[in-house]
Amino acid sequence: MVEYKYLTGFGSHFSSEHPNYPNALPEGQNSPQKCAYGLYAEQLSGTAFTAPRTENSRSWLYRIRPSVVHKPFKSVTFTNQLTINWTEQHPNPNQMRWNPFDLPTSGKVDFVEGLHTICGAGDPKCRHGIAIHVYLCNSSMEDRAFYNSDGDFLIVPQEGSLDITTEFGKLFVAPNEICVIQQGMRFSVNVNGPSRGYILEVYDNHFKLPDLGPIGANGLANPRDFKTPVAWFEDRDVEGFQMISKFQGALFVAEMNHSPFDVVAWHGNYVPYKYNLANFMVINSVSFDHCDPSIFTVLTCPSHRYGTAIADFVVFPPRWSVQENTFRPPYYHRNCMSEFMGLIFGKYEAKEGGFLPGGASLHSMMTPHGPDHQCFEGASNAELSPQRIADGTQAFMFESSLSMAVTKWGEETCQKLDAKYYECWQKLEKHFTLTDK
Numbered sequence: 001m002v003e004y005k006y007l008t009g010f011g012s013h014f015s016s017e018h019p020n021y022p023n024a025l026p027e028g029q030n031s032p033q034k035c036a037y038g039l040y041a042e043q044l045s046g047t048a049f050t051a052p053r054t055e056n057s058r059s060w061l062y063r064i065r066p067s068v069v070h071k072p073f074k075s076v077t078f079t080n081q082l083t084i085n086w087t088e089q090h091p092n093p094n095q096m097r098w099n100p101f102d103l104p105t106s107g108k109v110d111f112v113e114g115l116h117t118i119c120g121a122g123d124p125k126c127r128h129g130i131a132i133h134v135y136l137c138n139s140s141m142e143d144r145a146f147y148n149s150d151g152d153f154l155i156v157p158q159e160g161s162l163d164i165t166t167e168f169g170k171l172f173v174a175p176n177e178i179c180v181i182q183q184g185m186r187f188s189v190n191v192n193g194p195s196r197g198y199i200l201e202v203y204d205n206h207f208k209l210p211d212l213g214p215i216g217a218n219g220l221a222n223p224r225d226f227k228t229p230v231a232w233f234e235d236r237d238v239e240g241f242q243m244i245s246k247f248q249g250a251l252f253v254a255e256m257n258h259s260p261f262d263v264v265a266w267h268g269n270y271v272p273y274k275y276n277l278a279n280f281m282v283i284n285s286v287s288f289d290h291c292d293p294s295i296f297t298v299l300t301c302p303s304h305r306y307g308t309a310i311a312d313f314v315v316f317p318p319r320w321s322v323q324e325n326t327f328r329p330p331y332y333h334r335n336c337m338s339e340f341m342g343l344i345f346g347k348y349e350a351k352e353g354g355f356l357p358g359g360a361s362l363h364s365m366m367t368p369h370g371p372d373h374q375c376f377e378g379a380s381n382a383e384l385s386p387q388r389i390a391d392g393t394q395a396f397m398f399e400s401s402l403s404m405a406v407t408k409w410g411e412e413t414c415q416k417l418d419a420k421y422y423e424c425w426q427k428l429e430k431h432f433t434l435t436d437k
């Protein structure tokens, strides 16, 4: 039984060494002439060397062999549905909704083989853009690890827990938890049966906690609830261990003769982390009107435009709804941002039917959307007593300032697009009267 132990904090400067190897971390310096236990020192940089201190992130890893010990990269031979080709389909401004994406029904499919790109924009070569993927898998990665050269992965499991071994240690991530594995970090995913989830990939920048403004010093996702693994390693020689890199949107494999999870000690502020969405401190018991969903921002990847995110990760957690004289569900709206939504479990308040766990929706830039007919009629006529937005519910949104294109897999191959989605609004009647009572 592996024990999962974590260090807590967000963006902190952490240190961890395997308990059986005291002083594996050098004292007072990063690169001694000879490291303890014959380890190699290696720096993993998450920002430019010269990034200002407030932004600068890097970690030092003390490992059995440096990462460079691998054979040349070759294109992978397995078929996969990852892409950064945003022009394979004609642009489509329609409201889109997907039924739950199918889990593999035959054969073994691991996390990397099960990655499918739904939509995205931009180019990892210019380090600007995002991609939204789903993973649909049923087997563990065996003697295979993965890293993303293009950006960071924010992983949202929906079905099945992920047991993730990283260079920094082990993370266990269950549905209603999320994890972030940043650019370059090597990891391998074990699953316990059919597993499905969503991934927000950002090329520009790393995720940060949003500023709290007048909320004050506490609230939303609190830094102390973020968890980073402690050092864990294996000294395992394996012929043909596969190191897979996503580089400029394509997958490559390099063979190695050992496990890359050989880091005995590490220190730094460039780390993988997880967060339990149940720890989110929801602020929404307002007097009247409906707050914009930005109050539910867990993490944000900022752009250079002040206050405008490359992508925000927003949740819609269980909470009390108590507003007076208010239409409580989300308002009808058109947004200069793109809104991709998924459902981990339960029901989403604006769409009680049709939007299902493991499915998704995309409301692109300026594409109008809002509550379906049934939700509008119900909420317009409901008695406004305090109402609990059901426990056992967790919808989320990846909201981006980029205009995303849907892939061929997303629009055609997956065969999950609900062609009748638009119908949910068609019965919205004209209630206009010449006299108001």
Ligand SMILES: O=C(O)Cc1cc(O)ccc1O
Pocket: 291, 292, 293, 329, 330, 331, 333, 339, 350, 363, 369, 370, 397
């Ligand atoms: O479209 C959606 O369902 C997401 C959303 C929720 C909300 O409470 C307000 C605005 C918004 O875009």
Ligand SMILES: [Fe+2]
Pocket: 333, 335, 339, 363, 369
């Ligand atoms: Fe919206």
